[in-house]
Amino acid sequence: MASHDVIRIGSYLTVLAIMATWELIAPRRPLTVSKLCRWGGNLTIVLLNTVIARLLFMGGVVAMAMMAQDQGWGLFNLTDWPAWLEIVFAIVALDFIIYWQHQAFHYVPFLWRFHMMHHSDVDLDVSSGVRFHPAEIVMSMAIKATSVLALGVSPTAMVIFEIILNASSLFNHSNVRIPVEIDRRLRWFVVTPDMHRIHHSSDVRETNSNYGFNVPWWDRLFGTYTADPALGQTGMTVGLEHLGPAVCLNLLLMLRLPFVAQLGRYAARSPHSTP
Ligand SMILES: [Zn+2]
Numbered sequence: 001m002a003s004h005d006v007i008r009i010g011s012y013l014t015v016l017a018i019m020a021t022w023e024l025i026a027p028r029r030p031l032t033v034s035k036l037c038r039w040g041g042n043l044t045i046v047l048l049n050t051v052i053a054r055l056l057f058m059g060g061v062v063a064m065a066m067m068a069q070d071q072g073w074g075l076f077n078l079t080d081w082p083a084w085l086e087i088v089f090a091i092v093a094l095d096f097i098i099y100w101q102h103q104a105f106h107y108v109p110f111l112w113r114f115h116m117m118h119h120s121d122v123d124l125d126v127s128s129g130v131r132f133h134p135a136e137i138v139m140s141m142a143i144k145a146t147s148v149l150a151l152g153v154s155p156t157a158m159v160i161f162e163i164i165l166n167a168s169s170l171f172n173h174s175n176v177r178i179p180v181e182i183d184r185r186l187r188w189f190v191v192t193p194d195m196h197r198i199h200h201s202s203d204v205r206e207t208n209s210n211y212g213f214n215v216p217w218w219d220r221l222f223g224t225y226t227a228d229p230a231l232g233q234t235g236m237t238v239g240l241e242h243l244g245p246a247v248c249l250n251l252l253l254m255l256r257l258p259f260v261a262q263l264g265r266y267a268a269r270s271p272h273s274t275p
C-alpha cells in the first residue's frame with residue numbers, strides 16, 4: 001500500500017469516527033429505520049465500490065496524476081505556476097466539475113437512475129456519505145480521471161483533494177446538530193449538514209438544489225441554492241416520494257434499484273423546475 005493510501009484511509013477513518021460519535025451525542029433528526037440495517041447496506045457498498053474502483057482505475061486517481069506528471073500531460077504541466085497556486089486552482093476546478101457532474105446526474109434520466117440510489121436512503125447520517133451505486137462510482141471516476149489528465153493535476157493536489165472530498169462528504173451527510181448561527185456562517189465556506197440535507201428532501205424542488213460537495217459557492221452563483229426546507233429541518237421527509245414508505249434496502253436491493261424502480265418526478269431538465 002502506498003504512503004498516500006495510508007494517509008487517505010487514516011484521515012477517512014478518523015473523520016468517520018468523529019462524525020459517528022458526534023451524531024450519536026447530538027443528533028439533528030430522529031432516525032426512522034434501524035441504523036444497523038442502513039449501516040449494513042451502506043458500509044458493504046463502500047467496500048464493493050473500493051474494490052471495483054481499484055481494479056478499474058489502476059490504483060485510483062492519484063496514480064492517474066502520477067502518470068500525467070511523468071508524461072508531461074495536461075495544463076499544469078505546460079505552465080510555470082508555483083506549486084501552491086496549482087494545488088488551490090486544481091482543488092477549486094475539480095470541485096466545480098463535480099458540481100456540474102452532480103447536476104447532470106439529476107437531470108439526465110439515465111444518470112439519475114443510478115444516482116437515485118444515493119437519494120433512496122430514508123435517513124441521513126455519516127454512512128449516507130459513502131452510499132453510491134457502483135455504476136455511478138465508475139462514471140464519476142472516469143470523469144475525474146479525464147479531468148486530472150486534462151488539467152495535469154499533481155499527485156500532491158490529488159491526494160489533498162481526495163482527503164477534502166471524502167471528509168466533506170462524511171461531514172455534510174452526518175446527522176449532527178450545529179447551532180443555526182454557526183451553520184449560517186460556516187455555509188459561506190463549506191457545505192454544512194443542514195445545507196446538504198435539503199438536497200435529500202423528498203420535495204422535488206429541494207432535491208434539485210444544493211448540489212455542491214465541498215464549497216457552497218457554485219449553488220449561490222448558479223441559482224441552485226436553497227437556504228431552508230419548506231417544512232423545516234426536522235419536519236421535512238428524507239428520501240424519494242415515489243419509493244413509498246420508509247424501508248431500509250439491503251445490498252442486493254440497492255444494486256437492483258436503478259433497473260427496477262421508477263424515476264419519479266425528479267429527473268427534471270431544469271434544476272428548479274417543478275413538473
Ligand atoms: Zn444528488
Ligand SMILES: [Zn+2]
Nearest residue numbers: 118173196200
Ligand atoms: Zn448526498
